[in-house]
Amino acid sequence: MTDAHTTRTIVGIIGNMISFGLFCAPIPTMVKIWKMKSVSEFKPDPYVATVLNCMMWTFYGLPFVQPDSLLVITINGTGLFMELVYVTIFFIFATSPIRRKITIAMMIEVIFMAVVIFCTLYFLPTTKQRSMLIGILCIVFNVIMYASPLTVMKLVIKTKSVPLFLSLASLMNGIVWVIYACLKFDPYILIPNGLGSISGIVQLILYATYYKTTNWNGEDDDKEKGYSNAEIELGRA
Secondary structure, rough: HHHHEEEEEEHHHHHHHHHHHHHOHHHHHHHHHHOOOOOOOOOOOHHHHHHHHHHHHHHHHHHOOOOHHHHHHHHHHHHHHHHHHHHHHHHHHOOOOHHHHHHHHHHHHHHHEEEEEEHHHHOOOOOOOOOHHHHHHHHHHHHHHHHHHHHHHHHHHHOOOHHHHHHHHHHHHHHHHHHHHOOOHHHHHHHEEEHHHHHHHHHHHHHHHHHHOOOOOOOOOHHHHHOOOOOOOOOOO
């Protein structure tokens, strides 16, 4: 039992490291926005959506919801902080309509999260019931957020150019968290990361297909914006 727990902890730490790398992927985009003093054509949607995703997974990992999930809290708590920084940067340099959109979206997310927390703690007395509700919600939001990887795939097919390292990191991230979920069976972590692994495999198949046409010397602006808006990968549980 101890060995299984230790193995799960080690796998979870590796998962934290890979996921942290994925959370860092938008940093070049943020640096560019900061230097330009403008968001240009970059969109805040993936970052705003990931804020809610990280809040849900952080809540899921709390001991009174899903015991023995500290590593779920550490990576999603870290991710939540980073995504809030990204959203703040967007807010600072965005136009008034985009600021209004961000403000409304964030208010809705906070209210929704408050309602979920209240209902979970007030109406569901056991951790099994709580983890089921929050786990299902996490899966739903993860599936919805798979629009980001699908955007990458669409862009790859259109441009015949592949973001190899992003795709490889996404695949590794999914596989590691699948292993983590299997060591102490957790279907709510297993399902979204299983889907994430499949998404990563498909992207690598596209890489193999378009390898010869991939531009390794740098992408044009449209490709960069497309990849940047799809950098937030799923299943960071």
